[in-house]
Amino acid sequence: MKQYVERTVDALGEEVVRAETRRRRWLRRRDVVLAVLTPTLALLAWQWAASVDVIDARTFPPPTRTLTKAVEMIGSGELPRDLLATVLRLLGGYLPAAAAGILVGLAMGSWRALGAALGPLFAALYALPKIAVLPLLLLVFGLGDTPRILAVAITVFFVTQINAQSAVRQIDPRTMELARAYRVRGWRRLCLVLVPASLPQMFTGLRVAVGLGVVVTIAVEFVAADEGIGYLIWNSWQLFQPERMYVGLMAAALLGATLTGVVSAFGWLVMPWRRQPATGRPRQSRNGETAL
Amino acid sequence: MQRTHATSDTRTAFAAHQVSKLFFGGDGPLWALRDMSLHVAGGSFTCIVGPSGCGKSTLLRILAGLEEASSGEVVRPEDDGAHPATAFVFQDSGVLPWLTVLDNVLFGLPPGNRRERVAVAREWLARTGLSGFESAYPHQLSGGMRQRVAISRAFATGSPCLLMDEPLGALDAQTRMLMQEELLALCEAERKTVVFVTHSLEEALLLGDRVILVSARPGRVRTEVEVPFDRPRSPDVQHHAEFVDLRFHLWDVLRDEVGTERAEA
Structure with missing residues (x-):
């Protein structure tokens, strides 16, 4: 260090x-x-x-055959189309739900009464397997993309909310006292204390939510879609096309890994104080200003 | 309940009358302070020493308004428009790990003209020997430098009163001696009202105009000593016979209190 x-x-x-x-x-x-x-x-x-x-x-085709199949499916446009459908559903659910989860979690962590009012209810809903709600969503919203995106959004919301809330609750009381001693209140307290102190755990929530989001998107596409990576895998089973199925599995794995990596990179970007430099040389700079 | 007054008499910075504080811990309620009375004159340097857990930190936090007394009367200065009335230096946890050194100092300054705030922060970082480290994060600094950041922030606020809760307590012995000398010079240059909590009798006698010894829990004033050495003071006063005598006198009293504490525990 x-x-x-x-x-x-x-x-x-x-x-x-x-x-x-x-x-x-x-x-x-x-x-x-x-x-x-x-x-x-x-x-x-x-x-x-x-x-x-x-x-x-x-049932276990050699990797080269899967690879050949993948190249063929990219060329025909089948794989990009399915991948795009899955990514759009996933992001369509993830982005708004993550934003909402963080905001609600921060609010529930900051106001004790709100946390007490909503906490137990949310904890109970969190434990409910989200995929089990899909039939209800299909019943309410019909066979469109809305119930699929909602299933993803519900999953993501609870994970990010619970992590954001517990992050705020776990802030060292001495840190809050420091803010009080220096009259740092309201908006400044949110930006300078609450959010940065909670960021590490919030990002844990965001990373877990990406993984779960991929799982739920694919599961939803198994039963209620006619395109997407989940549909591709399910349809390959029905048609007994193992190579095509492995291409789908590979795409799902790569998608999950890539998105988790994106979230981690974003975390690295917004938490400069957690970066560990590689060499042991001291570095001085003349201009130490950062935002805020 | 606590009654609070703003300082009206210019010679009184802080006062506590019959202040008691009850804590609700795991083993039931516990008196941290009992009928503690204290008067701090404006511009004076008051050191508070006492056995661990005697409530001296609690007293300081009550004076700062960070904690409410369970009963008694507290007089403390009020914020004016430009400067907060008091600035607090904590033992550790005084710097925020996610803010750079400069932003940590700016944290203490009331929002306003950014350029002016940065100029003030930089000036104080320079005075504590931290120029060039403005963009460093606290984890890249030594413990002594982190504490300098916390001290810079307190001075940078321009508050007339500083409340310090064992600001050098977490440092190693040599760094501590160096920082005592630096703190002595800073405080003498600025002539602020300082209330300084410490474990160290030498530190109290070196820095303070007055040393107040607090009894074992529940804390009340056990004895009080005026420190006779002139200012500006050199660290060499520690070799004076008078210094050594005072130190022994304080230790005599303190030893009894630490003994009571141990007998109870």
Whole structure:
């Protein structure tokens, strides 16, 4: 971790710093290699097993066949169309529900009475499997995209709300006292204390919500859609097209991973104080102003 | 219930009359303070020492208005338009980890003209030796530097009264000695009303005009000592025979109080 301490760096010191930097860089590279190597080996093993009939290639087609199928489906426009349908449903539910969840969670965390009034009810609704509500939503809204998007939104809302609320409730009382001692109130208190103190846990909620959002979108598309990744997987089962099904599974996995990565990157962006620099060199700057 | 008055007499900054504070803890109600009376003159430096848990921090927080006394009367200065009446320095947790050094100081300044606020904050960071670290985050600083940030903020508010709750308590012994000297110089240059809670008798005698010793819980004033050394004061006063005598006298009284505390526990 970067530490600002007074020190003189002579030639020997420079050498030690360089060695340490090299060591850390080597460790980072090794971690990346290992992270890539494990799934690659697993895929190679699968390829080999399928080609020598250790596993049934009809239900477990070799990865190369899935890949060929994926390229073909991208070319025909089938995969992009299904992916787009799923992403639009997911984001259509996720974005407004996450925003609402954070606002309601912040409000419930800040006002004790509101938390007491809504907390137990929301906790009970949170425990309800959201996919179980889909038939009700279909009953109320009919067979459009509305019930599907709502199912995603409900899932996302409760996860973000509960995390935002508990983040506010867990703020160190000494931090709130500091705000009080320096007459930081209202809007300034929200921007300078409540929100930044809650951000780490809010982002935990947002990341979990993305994962759950993908699950619910796909599940909803199993039963009530004629396009989307969920539809693709379900339809492949009905038509017995395992390669196409694996393409769907792969797309779902990549979608979940990508969106989780986007949320993490966003978190890195808005929480500069949580970034850990890689080297141990002190850095000074003349201009220390940031927003607010 | 607590009655609160604004300071009217210019020579009185703070006063507490028969202040008591009841805490509701896990083991039932507990008197933290009982009939505590205290008078702090404007421009004076008052140090409060006492055994752990004697309610000295509670007293300071009541003087600051951060906590309400269960009964008694409290006199404290009121905010004027430009400056808050009191600025508080906490032992730790005084800096917010998500704000840069500069923003941590700005946190204490009333909202207004941004350029003026930044100029004041920078000036105080310079006076505490933190120039160049404006954009650093607290986790990148040493404990001593973090505490300098908290102290800069308190001074930057321009408040005539500073309330400090063991501001150097979490520092290692050497850093603490250095910062005592810095604090001594700052306070003598600014002549503010300071109420300073500490565990250290040396620190109290070095910095204060007056040392108030609080009894074991429930806290009340046990004894009071005027510190006779002239200002500006040099850290060398610690070698004076008088300093050593005062220190022993205070320790004699304090030892009894710590003893009571242990006997009860």
